[in-house]
Amino acid sequence: MSRFEKVSFERWAEDCGIKGLPEAELKEWFEDIKLPHQATAASAGCDFYMPFNLNFEAGSKFRIATGVRWVTDAQSEEDRGKVLLVVPRSGLGFKYGIRLSNTVGVIDADYCDSDNEGHIIISLENPSNQTIELEAGKPFCQGIVVKYEIPAGAESEGARNGGFGSTDQE
Numbered sequence: 001m002s003r004f005e006k007v008s009f010e011r012w013a014e015d016c017g018i019k020g021l022p023e024a025e026l027k028e029w030f031e032d033i034k035l036p037h038q039a040t041a042a043s044a045g046c047d048f049y050m051p052f053n054l055n056f057e058a059g060s061k062f063r064i065a066t067g068v069r070w071v072t073d074a075q076s077e078e079d080r081g082k083v084l085l086v087v088p089r090s091g092l093g094f095k096y097g098i099r100l101s102n103t104v105g106v107i108d109a110d111y112c113d114s115d116n117e118g119h120i121i122i123s124l125e126n127p128s129n130q131t132i133e134l135e136a137g138k139p140f141c142q143g144i145v146v147k148y149e150i151p152a153g154a155e156s157e158g159a160r161n162g163g164f165g166s167t168d169q170e
Contacts, residue, residue, distance in 0.1 A: 002072040002079055002109075002145060004035045004046070007117040015065040015119055016051070032136065033067040036143055045087065045142030048122065054134040056126045061101055069118035070143070074109040082109050085144045086122060092140060097128045100141065107143070 006012075009030050018026065029052050036046035051067050072079040086105030092098040101123035112118035122141055126132055134140055 002070060002082060002084075004068055005071055006030075006033060006035070006067050007069050007119045011117045011119055012051075012065055012067040015116070015121060016067075017063070017065070018052070029136070030067060034137060035068060039139070043142075045144040047089065047139035048086070048120075048141050048143060050134050050136050050138050050140050053136050056098070056124070056132045056134050058126060058129050058131055061123060061125050063121055063123045064140070066120045066122060068120050069112050070107050070120065070145075071112045071118070072109040074113070079109050081147050081149060083107065083146055083148055085146055086120065086141055087144060089139055089142055092132075096126065096130070096132050098132065098140075099125050099127070101125050 009027060012030055012033075013023075013026050016026075033051045034049040036048050038046050048066055048068065051065070054062065054064075056062060070084045072082065074080060084105075084107035086100065086107060088099055105120075105122060107118075107120060120143075124140070
């Protein structure tokens, strides 16, 4: 069965891109990162939570290093054929128009085995004309685990190492 867990502090600190803060403060932020969780028993998705406060400026994009990875055993019968889809939360979309830059994030079951520890980084856009305050610990998107199938003849034996277009590499 798949699960969420944190990436290492070193991985998160490198990916979050926040410069100039003392390491002790970054470590406090990292320790406060909440793992994705269902809001209600019937929720299809697990909410991802902001790892820090962000004044999200109007018309801007921002990449959020969540500090989270989705761990699977891609070789197991149980986890083969699963994908984590990262989608917007309706509240931020309806209220402010905030959306994921790539519309839907696709986290493959073997992504957790990458050199980057399978760190899930989410790019958001704020197309509104106002600055939106995203608070640490508040949900900002959600992940839904979905089963899928590969059509006969379309299978691959290839292995991945990386994210954001890594399967495009020859």
